[in-house]
Amino acid sequence: MEATAMAQLKPHEFDSRTDLDIWLAREIAAALETAISERGSASLAVSGGRTPLGMFQQLRQMRLDWDKVWITLVDDRWLPADHPDSNEALVREHLLKYQLAAAHFVPLKTVHEQPAAALADIDQRLRAIPQPFDVVVLGMGDDGHTASLFPCAAELEAAADPANPRLVAALQPMSAPYGRISLTLATIARARNLLLHITGSKKKQIFEAAMAASAAEPHLPVRRVLDRAPGVCHVFWAE
Structure with a gap:
């Protein structure tokens, strides 16, 4: 993958997913350690799905003052916390164990029936976490969505509006089940x-095509997010 000036990308390619998981966990831990040293606490937002499970396993082994770290989700499905499709359930099972049990976890799901009704409450929860986030780890779907910023969601434009003052948005993608709650762009x-x-x-092909799209083309959510990032975005990839 070649970096582009518009997104300030720094690519990291690995021969195996295990190597990627190790290096990514180290990068996350190093950034959190720097934040703790400089500001006394650190904040991390992680994605769900199967891709980060190996990284979670590696991150659990990193020695850190985890009691000074706040962890939340980039997005979640609007499901009970014990539902098998819940990102919260996945993170509790695979990440918040052993040393990381000391971290402060802030879930996105509330008791509200619909995510749109919970936005103010979730915003308040997340504003207790050190902001801006020290580390955000994103994934990407085959349609170019990242977080729950789906290209097919009617709510995408509001969620992707750089002037949106909320920390989170509610989305109902047409191509995926369940209502969603997501960090805004x-x-x-x-x-x-x-x-x-x-x-x-x-x-990899989808990502490269998204980043190579011309200004005249509609940009996929992953491109829109990276175009708004003021610094360097590190892209970790393995076959």
């Missing part, structure tokens, strides 16, 4: 360290 783009984690040749 502006919240993600403000992160001190923005890391994109993708695997497989198909996603």
Whole structure:
């Protein structure tokens, strides 16, 4: 992958997903350690799905003052916290264990029936976390969505508006089940360290096509997020 000036990308390619997971976990831990040293605490937002599971395993082994770290999700499905499709359930099972049990976890799901009704409450929760986020780890879907910023969602434009003052947005993608709650584009783009984690040749091709699209073409959400990031975005990829 070649970096583009518009997105200030720094690519990192690995021979194996295990190597990627190790290096990504180290990068996250180093950024969190720097934040703790400089500001006394650190904040991390992670994505769900299967891609980050190996990285979670590696991150659990990193020695850090985890009691000074706040962790939340980039996005989640509007489901009970114990539902098998819940990102919260996945993070609790695979990340918040052993040393990381000491971290402060802030879930996105509330008792509200619909995510749109919960925006003010979730905003208040997240504003208790050190902002901007020290580290945000994004994934990407085959349609170019990142977080729950789906290109097919009617709510995308509001969620991707850089002037949106909320930290989160509610979306109902037409191509995926369940209502969603997601960090807004502006919240993600403000992160001190923005890391994109993708695997497989198909996603690499989708990502490269998204970044190569001309200004006249509609940009996929992953491109829109990275174009708004003021610093360097590190892209981690392995087959």
